[in-house]
Amino acid sequence: MRLLVSGATATLAKYGARHGDVLGCLPVPRAANDPAKLAALGLPIAADNGAFNGFEPLPFVRMLTAFMEAGVKLEWVACPDVVADAVATWRLWHRWEGIIRAFGFRPAMVLQDGMDAKGVSDFDPPVVFVGGTTGYKLGHDARRIVAWARKKNRPAHMGRVNTQRRIEYAVQIGCTSCDGSGFSKWPDTRIPMGIRWIRQAMYPTFTEATRC
Numbered sequence: 001m002r003l004l005v006s007g008a009t010a011t012l013a014k015y016g017a018r019h020g021d022v023l024g025c026l027p028v029p030r031a032a033n034d035p036a037k038l039a040a041l042g043l044p045i046a047a048d049n050g051a052f053n054g055f056e057p058l059p060f061v062r063m064l065t066a067f068m069e070a071g072v073k074l075e076w077v078a079c080p081d082v083v084a085d086a087v088a089t090w091r092l093w094h095r096w097e098g099i100i101r102a103f104g105f106r107p108a109m110v111l112q113d114g115m116d117a118k119g120v121s122d123f124d125p126p127v128v129f130v131g132g133t134t135g136y137k138l139g140h141d142a143r144r145i146v147a148w149a150r151k152k153n154r155p156a157h158m159g160r161v162n163t164q165r166r167i168e169y170a171v172q173i174g175c176t177s178c179d180g181s182g183f184s185k186w187p188d189t190r191i192p193m194g195i196r197w198i199r200q201a202m203y204p205t206f207t208e209a210t211r212c
Helices: 009-019 035-040 057-070 086-102 117-123 140-151 164-173 181-185 187-202
Strands: 002-005 023-025 107-111 127-130 156-158
Touching: 002 181, 002 187, 009 023, 009 187, 035 057, 086 107, 086 117, 107 117, 107 140, 117 140, 127 140, 140 156, 140 164, 164 187, 181 187
Parallel strands: 002 023, 107 127, 127 156
Antiparallel strands: none
16 A cells, blocks of 8 residues: 655655655645646655545646646546535546546546445546544445455545554555545654554564564
């Protein structure tokens, strides 16, 4: 599993060479990320939509345009969503997933409360992003959707992952990446911790002797 980090470019550069197998970038709208500088890190890049506090179309489109014009690959792009509202998120998927594909990127369906495996499989998204309230994120519907995605060998990302316990859970249910705001707010301390937590979750024989 990878830890995708928004911002913190200097810290990602510091740890990326040794830990490129578990690190990646997650640019967001309004962050004014330079696509070429992120690409120079040599880490996978996916993109978030900045919709946690309300989606803004113009910054989102500007971000996609910048990466497209720079010729920088994005592993996936989180399609606009509304927190804890499945119906509103379905509507945004219908409106935006084709636009994201037109830019040359794969849309990730952000899972919200009320979505189940049957409904998601009917839309057949190329990537799933586990969002929603904590109860939904840790519930059976989200687990079943992740299992559906992994059975089809598709990426499954989990958002709002800031603790060792949550990383262990994301690994356990089959997520391929995660992100959390704490790794961007306090990168010098939290990113090394995240690297260690992921390695411990993925490789039971990992010990503290193997340090960042």
